[in-house]
Amino acid sequence: MGAPKQKWTQEEEAALKAGVIKHGAGKWRTILKDPEFSGVLYLRSNVDLKDKWRNMSVMANGWGSREKARLAVKRVPHIPKQEENSMALGNVVQSDEEMMDTKPLSVSSETAQVATPKRSIVRLDNLIFEAITNLKEPGGSNKTNIATYIEEQYWAPPDFKRLLSAKLKYLTANGKLIKVKRRYRIAPTPAFSDRRRISSMLPPEGRQRDLQSVNGS
Amino acid sequence: MGAPKQKWTQEEEAALKAGVIKHGAGKWRTILKDPEFSGVLYLRSNVDLKDKWRNMSVMANGWGSREKARLAVKRVPHIPKQEENSMALGNVVQSDEEMMDTKPLSVSSETAQVATPKRSIVRLDNLIFEAITNLKEPGGSNKTNIATYIEEQYWAPPDFKRLLSAKLKYLTANGKLIKVKRRYRIAPTPAFSDRRRISSMLPPEGRQRDLQSVNGS
């Protein structure tokens, strides 16, 4: 019932790449209005450009790099609201330094005030494993229940849902978690299931997102 | 760019709703300056409030063509599929109370359980006071030590440093903290020194009762 699904032509893809090179990724409307490309892309919207660029850049980057998470916390109308078990984890997280501490590791020298989220991300792995273990749900726990558990036990950040989704995806891709029907279990063997990434279809050269030039307002 | 995108927390949404009830939609700057809400909304601008209110109103009105069906099926299987949509559009909003009734889930009118829909909202105020108290540093603690304390005791969000800086600034400006030479102490008198209330816009009957502001504790 929707759209007839217009496949992107080679010419359109080339124009999109050229547009990104010229104006930068994220400047979709600018690219679209550029007379140099509007003749080819006149059938597409700025959102189409964005989506296409995303499709061309899938998986090439990977989740292993820096934090890429931010946003989400989709509105959850109802919380499973589980038991009051205040014994399993207690309410005080006292020992955290001992497990896997992190180095300063400053990535970008700019805006050093924002601090490195490294610590939080590293610990999120443990929180996920802990949630799955203590929830003891047969077949594993879904994302919602994991999130609820962590939110009730810790000081969850505002973008917790998104961090969690990304981390679950990452851990699943790396074989540390097993996902079956939206439920996550801890992998029995933390072994060698290393999925190799086929990068046959390389995206346009800039597969990083650092093109995001700030517009000084 | 320290703030990629700040998701609105439930607490912030509740404060915005309460602010609109109190001051009316459109009085964004007034809501922002109200001490009753500034503690929660101190990260937001008046434009942010306007935009958020617009988004919330859109959701309340038609409730998303697709979200509605999707949530009805997926969330709770026993939803009586006949409810809202009776007064949302055809009715002219006469009072602010009426507007509040057309809200998304949770936090209905009357600010019923705004403070504890779930345990995920941690008061940074309390963490700061706790840090200063337990650190027991003579003359107070600087921001770095406060941050370290909280990071070691809680699962700090990625933008924790920024939140902390803003909150410290806010608490200092409100007299809840005393800042001397970059060190913060808890103000001896925890309350009502109203000498900063300029109130050119505040109605005299304004703050009769505050909604569960458990700020200071």
Place this chain on the structure above:
DNA sequence: CAGTAGGGCTAGGGTTTA
């Protein structure tokens, strides 16, 4: 330059289609 209203844009999650 304030502040507000409204249009518009982008990023990202989610859904549909081939």
Place this chain on the structure above:
DNA sequence: TTAAACCCTAGCCCTACT
């Protein structure tokens, strides 16, 4: 099932107006 194309919305930006 997968991937490409499309849809939807939150948050933010831009402009006009007062």
